[in-house]
Amino acid sequence: MPTDVLxxxxxALGASVTTDPAALDSTREDRSGWRSATPPLAVVHAASVDDVQAxxxxxxxxGTPVVPRGAGTGLAGGAIASPGAIVLDLSRMNRILEVSEADELAVVExxxxxxDLNDxxxxxxxxxxxxxxxxxxxxxxxxxxxxAGGLLCAKYGVTREAVLGLAxxxxxxRLLRTGHRTVKGVTGYDLTALITGSEGTLGVIVEATVRLRPIEAGEVVTVAAAFPGVEAAAAASxxxxxxxxxxxxxxxIDAAGLARVASFLGATALAGTPLETxxxxxxxxxAQSDSHGAAAEAARIAEAFAAAGGRVTVSTDAAxxxxxxxxxxxxxxxxxxxGQVLIEDVAVPRSRLPEMFRAIEEIGARYGIEIPTIAHAGDGNLHPNFVFAGEEVPGEVWAAADDMFRTAVALGGTLxxxxxxxxxxxxxxADELGADSFELQRGIKALFDPTGILNPGVMFESTAGGAATAR
Amino acid sequence: MPTDVLxxxxxALGASVTTDPAALDSTREDRSGWRSATPPLAVVHAASVDDVQAxxxxxxxxGTPVVPRGAGTGLAGGAIASPGAIVLDLSRMNRILEVSEADELAVVExxxxxxDLNDxxxxxxxxxxxxxxxxxxxxxxxxxxxxAGGLLCAKYGVTREAVLGLAxxxxxxRLLRTGHRTVKGVTGYDLTALITGSEGTLGVIVEATVRLRPIEAGEVVTVAAAFPGVEAAAAASxxxxxxxxxxxxxxxIDAAGLARVASFLGATALAGTPLETxxxxxxxxxAQSDSHGAAAEAARIAEAFAAAGGRVTVSTDAAxxxxxxxxxxxxxxxxxxxGQVLIEDVAVPRSRLPEMFRAIEEIGARYGIEIPTIAHAGDGNLHPNFVFAGEEVPGEVWAAADDMFRTAVALGGTLxxxxxxxxxxxxxxADELGADSFELQRGIKALFDPTGILNPGVMFESTAGGAATAR
Structure with a gap:
């Protein structure tokens, strides 16, 4: 059967198909620290919508599994080879098809x-x-x-808010088109939003119409401060x-993280910053303020940081x-x-940030692990990091991660x-979603992918995709 | 069977259930100009989640149809009685359950x-x-x-972007909870976005966690102008x-609309404005500019309006x-x-606004109908209006509306x-979505509502809900 598929x-695709062992092997990993147990059946480097459809x-x-894969930079193992799968590599579909200044949108592969789009x-x-x-x-x-999120989401939104339509x-x-070239549009259910964030389990995105913004005018002002402890810093935010x-x-950045950053960067890089000592x-x-009124806003931020016990620097100089x-x-x-790093990604309501930091510290103490943590404090998104040696994630790291996820969900957040x-x-x-939501989500998956070939093992458990381990 | 349901x-619900003819009758209309052929079986004034579940x-x-209804202000006939249905009136569930300043969110019925929420x-x-x-x-x-959209969407987004979670x-x-109290959260498919805009066909919204914003600081500056014609105004935008x-x-506002507005408001209301003559x-x-830099932005807008041939007024005075x-x-x-007004609601990419205005004019000429039109020009959303006498929408109005929808979709927009x-x-x-999307959307409907009791006839054709006419 695999021979037949190959x-x-x-x-159908000629030289776009490769079974070269090195090429197959390169798709077993992303940036999550995970590695699939086996290489895929083949990698196809698609160059067109037709290729993807074929x-x-x-x-x-x-009935062969397909793993859509872009740049391979994922942090959750969402695009790594699963056993017997075709890895559908989309990185060659990299053309900007249109930029409409009048409609403030771009159409991209x-x-x-x-x-590159921003350049x-x-x-x-x-x-x-x-x-x-x-x-x-x-x-x-x-x-x-x-x-995807990032650093700017509290002010400028997550990716979903920038996607107008998809192919x-x-x-x-079959080729499905969703959405519009307009900011507004409420004809039918919002399949664009449903497919955004679906991790390749509902279909393969082959084109996106994305919303653009005018670059913010005005200066960027940066406010940085060192605080006596993470709770003071969280209170300042x-x-x-x-x-x-x-x-x-x-x-x-919490104390454990900061100590590592300081020793990594060294004294010269930190001279003249609040981290000099x-x-x-x-x-x-x-914090960074941009756009009109940035200087006034930054001054108020600096005041708030100082009032919370921060040692503050304000900079209007871009460099x-x-x-x-x-x-x-x-x-x-x-x-x-x-060492090896397992990056976690919980989010909690902003008001619960101090509690979450406290919980991370307690969990670390309980399992004898240091968990250096960085947070997008403006939106309550924390990245606790587990650093370990060797190929396998140690059992106590999994146990600590389990405690952490459950704490985040209990605080009204997400894993x-x-x-x-x-x-x-x-x-x-299923723990986070609850039984009813989980059942509906499986139903949506079955509706779009009745034979279960799209990225099996991602998002939902599956025997086929179960065999990956930490790198 | 209806007797049994009653x-x-x-x-289960005692005095919350009414079959009073006047109460039943009041649910046959919304603000769309449509009236259902028959009153519903009953109206239930729900006061709690328990009531809705019951x-x-x-x-x-x-197997009785249920029509969820809020304030009854819809413009598409999405919440009017359908034959044999229970109208589930949610207007008594009007408590603000929580406002969290720290998390910038509110939980509301x-x-x-x-x-009222904004007050x-x-x-x-x-x-x-x-x-x-x-x-x-x-x-x-x-x-x-x-x-829902509105006037501010190009800058501040549509409703979907302000909804964090739903019950x-x-x-x-069964009671389903979706989403989080956080701005970010990507666990599973985005059911919050899927249910937003689903017009009561997937479930009954009984609670919403919504995102709040700080009120914009700074002044509001208004720029208004009269233009020789609608195409010059569209070019200015x-x-x-x-x-x-x-x-x-x-x-x-196009010429046909402006003439009616001017005669409705009268000379006194327009004295001192660009509409005085x-x-x-x-x-x-x-246009209105708000927030920091409003005055400078408004000055640039006034320049653009004047360059396009506008007779411009700028006002920094709130009144x-x-x-x-x-x-x-x-x-x-x-x-x-x-007369009776049928308000339409097409949207086109902003760059196609002049073409759409031209098409509306041509369609009006073709059918001998005036179609006064107002547009949210910043986001390409137009409201062409059909004004007619009598209870029934005249055939040529439907024909003109049909031409208009097809034109909007052909221009890359939506109906x-x-x-x-x-x-x-x-x-x-189905014309706008295409066969594949339509089939998936029906599949989602069937997944959430296998027996088809939720708002039948809304969004999808259904024999049960087919019997409504223009008021």
């Missing part, structure tokens, strides 16, 4: 990188707002498939919200602001330098704010 | 009026952004059920977009701005004063930007 793929028709007829838009004074930390390396298709190849190869200020960026237990909070933001950006490299469920978090999906 | 309703359990067991929020410096023209009289539940009673009486300006409000064929365009906006608000009263499909536009649903 022959049909070769017949793959799906063949796979549908044969799924493989266009977020950063093309900048000279026009336009901007695609979704801003995952991975924007330089992640694709628009992947951003949409995971409903999607369905499980049997809450005070900003309470003052009805909505900065573009508000990022928080760090006392043990200190945490870091950074200096970038240097302060680089402290935040150094978090993941700093962790990766010391994934922006990375997606993938294969990493599917074991908790 | 008895069970009375047993109604659905009884209806589900008996569905019957809370949009304006309660204003002293806190907070604001629920969805802003349908009906905000004083329409309910949050109805706003969500139709994914929904399913067709069989396009010039504003092209200048990368996104005003809070941008409203356009109107030449035949002139059109009206109004004067309100007086200019009152010209726009007078559109519907002016039309209603001269409803914000009012919903209801019973008025269901005949065009």
């Amino acid at each position: 022959a049909r793929l070769h017949d 793959v799906l028709r063949i796979a549908h007829a044969a 799924p493989g266009v990188l977020n950063g 093309a838009l900048a000279p026009l004074g336009l901007w695609f707002a979704p801003d995952p930390a991975s924007r330089a390396i992640s694709s628009i298709g992947g951003n949409i498939a995971t409903n 999607v190849v369905l499980a049997d190869g 809450a005070a900003v919200t309470a003052a009805r200020i909505r900065p573009a960026v508000m990022e928080l 760090i006392a043990p237990g200190e945490a870091f909070l950074l 200096e602001g970038e240097r302060l933001l680089a402290i935040r950006r150094a978090m993941h490299p700093a962790l990766a330098a010391s 994934t704010g922006e990375h997606g469920v993938g294969i990493l978090k599917r074991r908790w999906l | 008895a069970r309703l009375h047993d 109604v659905l359990r009884i209806a589900h067991a008996a 569905p019957g809370v009026l949009n304006g 309660a929020l204003a002293p806190l410096g907070l604001w629920f952004a969805p802003d349908p023209a009906s905000r004083a009289i329409s309910s949050i539940g109805g706003n969500i059920a139709t994914n 929904v009673v399913l067709a069989d009486g 396009a010039a504003v977009t092209a200048a990368r300006i996104r005003p809070a409000v941008m409203e356009l 109107i030449a035949p064929g002139e059109a009206f365009l109004l 004067e701005g309100e007086r200019l906006l009152a010209i726009r608000r007078a559109m519907h009263p002016a039309l209603a004063a001269s 409803t930007g914000e009012h919903g499909v209801g019973i008025l536009k269901r005949r065009w649903l």
Whole structure:
């Protein structure tokens, strides 16, 4: 049967199909630290909608699983090879098909990188707002498939709010078009929103019509501060919200994270910043204001930070602001330098941030693990990190992660704010959703993909996709 | 069978159930100009989630249709009695259950009026952004059920972007909770977005967690202008977009509409405005800038309006701005004063606005009908109005509406930007969606409502709900 599928793929797609062991192997991983147990059956490098339709028709007829894959930068194992699957690589579908200045929209193929689209838009004074930390390396298709978040969401929204319409190849190869070229449109159910964030389990996104914004005029002002502890920093971020200020960026690093970042960056990089000297237990909070009124807004933020006990720096200089933001950006490299990293992604209502930080500390203490954490404080999204040695995620890390997810959900939050469920978090999906929602979601999956060939094992448990382990 | 259902309703809900002819009759209409052929079986005034669950359990067991109804202000016939149905009136569920300043959210029952929520929020410096023209009289539940738009959407988004989570009673009486108290959250498919805009066909919204915004600081500046014709006005609005300006409000009235508004308001109301003297064929365009930088933005808008041939007034005075906006608000009263009004609701990409205006003029000429039109020019949403005498929509009005919908869809737009499909536009649903999308949408409906009791005839054709006529 697999031989037969391969022959049909070769017949239909020729040199776009590869079974080269190195190419197969490269699809077993993403950036989550997970690696599939086996390589896929084949990788198809699709170059067109027709290619994608041809793959799906063949796979549908044969019952062969298909894993849609973009830039491979996922953090939840949502696009890694599953046993016996065709990996449908969309990274060659990377053309910007249209930019309409008059309608403030772009039509793109799924493989266009977020950063490349923004580079093309900048000279026009336009901007695609979704801003995952991975924007330089992640694709628009992947951003949409995971409903990616990022640093700017409290002010500028998540990816869903920037997607106007989609072209999607369905499980049997038919091409579905959803949405409009308009901001408004309420004809029928919102399939565009349903497919956004569906992680390749309902169809393969082959084109997206995305909403653009005018680039914000005015300066960017950065406010950074060191605080005696993470709870003081969390209180400072809450005070900003309470003052009805909505900065573009508000990022928080706890003490464990900050110590690692400081030692990773070294004294020279931190000279002249609030981190020039760090006392043990200190945490870091950074905010950026943009657009008109940025300076006045930043002054109020600085006041709030100082009132909460922060040692504050304000910078209107772009290069200096970038240097302060680089402290935040150094978090993941700093962790990766010391071992394998499992990045978690819980979100809680902003008011529960101090409780969540406290819970993470307690969970760490309970299992004897340090859990350095960074948060998008403006929207309550935390990334607690587990750092470990070796190929396997240690049992106590799983146990600690389990405690953490349950705490986030109990605080009114969610087990994934922006990375997606993938294969990493599917074991908790039903716990968070509840039985009725879970049943409806499975029903939607069955409606779109009756034979279950689209990304099996992602989001929902499946025997076929169960065999992946931490890298 | 109906007797049996009535008895069970009375047993379970007592005095909340009414079969009083006047009460039944009042549910046969909304603000669309449509009236159902028959009164419903009964009206239930639900006061709690338990009441709603009890109604659905009884209806589900008996196969009785249920029409969820809020404030009755719909414009598409989406909440009017269908034959043999229980009308589930949610207007008594009008409590604001919680306002969290720290999390910038409110939890409300569905019957809370949009304006009442905003009145309660204003002293806190907070604001629920969805802003349908009906905000004083329409309910949050109805706003969500139709994914309502309004005047501010180009800048502040549609209702969907303000809904964080829902509690929904399913067709069989189970209570489903969707979403979170967080801005981010990607666990599973986005049922919150799927149910938003579903017009009561997937479940009954009994609670909503909605996102609030800080009230914009700074002044509001109004720019209004008369133009030689509607195409010049449309070109002026396009010039504003092209200048990368996104005003809070941008409203356009064509010549036919403006003539009626001017005669309705009278000379005194227009003294000192650009409409003090109107030449035949002139059109009206109004923009408002808010927040920081409003004055500078408004100056650029005024320049663009003047360059496009507008006779421009700029006002920084709140009362004067309100007086200019009152010209726009007078559109519907002016039309209603001269006959029955059928309000349409197409949307097109902004760049196609001039073409759509031209098409409306041609369609009007073809059928010998005047079609006064108002547009949310900032987002390409047009409300062409048909004014006629008598109880029945004349055949040529339907023919003209049919031409208009097909033109909007051909221009890359949609047959409803914000009012919903209801019973008025269901005949065009499949045309706009295409066969594959239509089939998936019917599948979603069947998944949530296998026995088809929820708002039959709304959105999809159904023999049961087919018997309504224009009032």
